Amino acid sequence: MKIKGVFSTAIAIAVGLLVLVGYLFGYKADGSLSLLGKLQSSLLYIAVALAGFAVLVGIGNLLLVHMNKIRHKQKGAAYSFILIVALVTTLLLGLLAPYQPKAASIFNDSFNVVQLPVEASLMALLAITLTYASIRLLRRHLNLLSVIFLITALLILLGTAPWPFLGDVPFLSNIIRPFVAQIPATAGARGILLGVALGTLTTGLRILFGADRPYRGK
Amino acid sequence: MTDILPGLLGFSVIFISAILMLGLSWLRRKSPPVFRDIPAYTRLRRAIGRVVEDGTRLHVSLGRGVLTTSQSASALAGLTLLRRLAELTSAGDQPPIATSGDAALTFLSQDVLQTASQTSAQGTYDPTAGRLTGLTPFSYAAGVMPAIRDENISANVLMGNFGVEAALLTDAAERENTFTLAASDNLTAQAVIYASAQEPLIGEELYAAGAYMDAGPLHASSLIVQDILRWLIIIVILVGSLLKLTGFL
Numbered sequence: 515m516k517i518k519g520v521f522s523t524a525i526a527i528a529v530g531l532l533v534l535v536g537y538l539f540g541y542k543a544d545g546s547l548s549l550l551g552k553l554q555s556s557l558l559y560i561a562v563a564l565a566g567f568a569v570l571v572g573i574g575n576l577l578l579v580h581m582n583k584i585r586h587k588q589k590g591a592a593y594s595f596i597l598i599v600a601l602v603t604t605l606l607l608g609l610l611a612p613y614q615p616k617a618a619s620i621f622n623d624s625f626n627v628v629q630l631p632v633e634a635s636l637m638a639l640l641a642i643t644l645t646y647a648s649i650r651l652l653r654r655h656l657n658l659l660s661v662i663f664l665i666t667a668l669l670i671l672l673g674t675a676p677w678p679f680l681g682d683v684p685f686l687s688n689i690i691r692p693f694v695a696q697i698p699a700t701a702g703a704r705g706i707l708l709g710v711a712l713g714t715l716t717t718g719l720r721i722l723f724g725a726d727r728p729y730r731g732k
Numbered sequence: 733m734t735d736i737l738p739g740l741l742g743f744s745v746i747f748i749s750a751i752l753m754l755g756l757s758w759l760r761r762k763s764p765p766v767f768r769d770i771p772a773y774t775r776l777r778r779a780i781g782r783v784v785e786d787g788t789r790l791h792v793s794l795g796r797g798v799l800t801t802s803q804s805a806s807a808l809a810g811l812t813l814l815r816r817l818a819e820l821t822s823a824g825d826q827p828p829i830a831t832s833g834d835a836a837l838t839f840l841s842q843d844v845l846q847t848a849s850q851t852s853a854q855g856t857y858d859p860t861a862g863r864l865t866g867l868t869p870f871s872y873a874a875g876v877m878p879a880i881r882d883e884n885i886s887a888n889v890l891m892g893n894f895g896v897e898a899a900l901l902t903d904a905a906e907r908e909n910t911f912t913l914a915a916s917d918n919l920t921a922q923a924v925i926y927a928s929a930q931e932p933l934i935g936e937e938l939y940a941a942g943a944y945m946d947a948g949p950l951h952a953s954s955l956i957v958q959d960i961l962r963w964l965i966i967i968v969i970l971v972g973s974l975l976k977l978t979g980f981l
Binding site: 517519534535538539558561562564565568569570571572573575576578579582588589590593622632633636639640643644646647650651654663687702705706707708709710712713714715716717718719720721722725726729 | 736739740742743745749750753754767786798799800801802805806808809811812815835836839840843844853859860862865868871872873874875878881896897899900902903906917919922924926927929930934935936938939940942947948950951952955957958961962965973
């Protein structure tokens with residue numbers, strides 16, 4: 515490992531340990547922050563500030579990727595051109611917004627009239643995608659778990675949706691659906707979350723040991 | 733004393749886990765442990781082989797896990813897998829690409845890809861290989877979908893913090909008839925992935941990627957520690973239920 519790698523690994527481990535200890539012993543008996551707590555807060559503030567700056571540089575990366583697409587006339591270059599025009603226009607409107615009320619109004623409208631409907635239509639597309647995926651599920655994995663998955667999804671859907679002229683479906687809406695949602699589903703979800711928590715713990719420890727280095731250091 | 737008790741308890745759990753991980757990795761260095769078969773990882777190895785043979789590309793999407801939150805663990809597990817996969821595909825004609833929905837994660841993915849490029853057959857690093865595709869869930873998905881479609885990709889790995897938008901990505905991959913392995917730490921996304929992905933990973937299987945892809949002895953020992961802690965939790969839950977049932981708690 516090069517000296518730069520050793521240095522970055524040492525900093526990452528030291529900062530990780532300080533934040534961890536600050537998290538566990540960050541408060542005094544009277545509820546005020548201890549020295550470790552203050553140190554942890556300061557380190558986290560620095561991390562948040564750096565993450566904010568990273569967004570700016572990340573947008574630069576986004577521009578670079580799409581400009582390369584246009585330059586090399588790759589597939590979808592027209593969409594890249596639209597993205598760059600929209601990005602620059604929105605940026606200019608955002609910069610002008612505090613000084614020009616008209617620019618502020620156009621800036622808000624561009625979000626409400628373009629961004630929101632586009633995201634809503636993607637959400638609608640998602641409903642169709644999921645329905646289609648459920649149909650394909652049995653073709654892809656024909657096993658007991660997939661059958662249970664589909665039957666459960668169907669029962670919950672039928673028990674939740676209000677039906678025309680019927681309202682709730684007796685037995686399904688007041689017994690089956692609450693039972694499935696509150697007992698097996700909650701138990702399963704808690705089991706999965708415990709597994710995720712244990713995985714998170716060991717992932718964190720591997721980073722503290724320097725075994726996983728998601729930064730230059732190998 | 734009562735104010736530092738939760739801290740001490742948390743510290744004890746972490747300390748014991750750390751000691752166990754180090755001890756087990758030292759003990760098991762000579763005889764690697766055998767884990768249950770997770771078919772998704774076996775198929776991922778095959779897909780990686782095809783990527784190298786065909787001269788196609790591998791795509792790893794790391795999700796939107798912000799590094800300063802608890803969602804970062806899944807993204808960090810994704811980065812570990814990215815590093816390992818970049819090493820495994822280093823003999824291929826085209827370097828892998830990594831997409832993410834968080835700027836800090838993008839820089840880490842670029843760092844990982846740059847490190848891997850030093851030992852690769854191509855020898856050069858493409859700064860656009862690690863990309864930020866969007867900062868909101870759907871803009872992120874909308875940015876990843878063209879990458880899946882247009883960049884000669886034959887294997888997709890979606891590993892990190894995703895929401896329901898994961899279905900749009902798995903659908904895009906399915907349309908291109910490419911291999912797709914998907915995992916998320918988000919419960920809703922896991923349900924969506926189970927229904928839509930070719931190779932879904934559920935729960936802690938996401939964090940087992942390093943152990944199954946031979947990323948190092950600490951990865952294998954961390955899986956054993958997870959199992960030990962899981963049994964401890966099961967015992968605590970059962971004893972607690974029993975005590976509650978008998979009126980002692």
